[in-house]
Amino acid sequence: MENIIKRSGEFLLSEGIFLIITGIVMLYLAKTATLLLAFILSVGLLFIGLYRFINSIVMRKEISSPFLSVMSGIFLAVIGLYLIYHPLFNIMILTIAAALYFIIESINSFSLAVSNGGFKKVFWISLFTGIIQLMLAIIIILGLPYNSLWFIGMLIGVNFIFSGITNISGYFHLKQLSTELNH
Secondary structure, X not given: OHHHHHHXXXXXXXXXXXXXXXXXXXXXXXXXXXXXXXXXXXXXHHHHHHHHHHHHHHOOOOOOOHHHHHHHHHHHHHHHHHHHHOHHHHHXXXXXXXXXXXXXXXXXXXXXXXXXXXXXXXXXHHHHHXXXXXXXXXXXXXXXXXXXXXXXXXXXXXXXXXXXXXXXXXXXXXXXXXXXXXX
């Protein structure tokens, strides 16, 4: 048991350090990270489209409407190719999607605040979170198209840093647990 806790803790610590370093690099190279992510998504769409196209032809007798499946594959492959050759458009769509996500989350947070009005602590935290989310959405929208070049890379970099911090705190928790089990 102690060996499992020790190995798990070491894994959490090493992964946490790796995530923090990667997150810092992504923050430093936010434009490059954004372009790389857009390229990977575009290539992914191309391959999914090609797979669906080929699979639809091979499995045409087993598929109820092979024509629609073939057309879907062609559509995905064409979108993937288009986005590979127009990465800025791809980045713009990803950034707009992030802004829409923050708008929806702010509405959700405001709704939570209103529905929990009797619980003052939850009300204020939800209200504050909703305001921050709405401000993020507004900043993203007002900064378009310029902030598209760095926003996604920055967002993922920050996420990696906080995930790394979470892993490292898990390591310290497991270390404390291991110490308590030994005594």
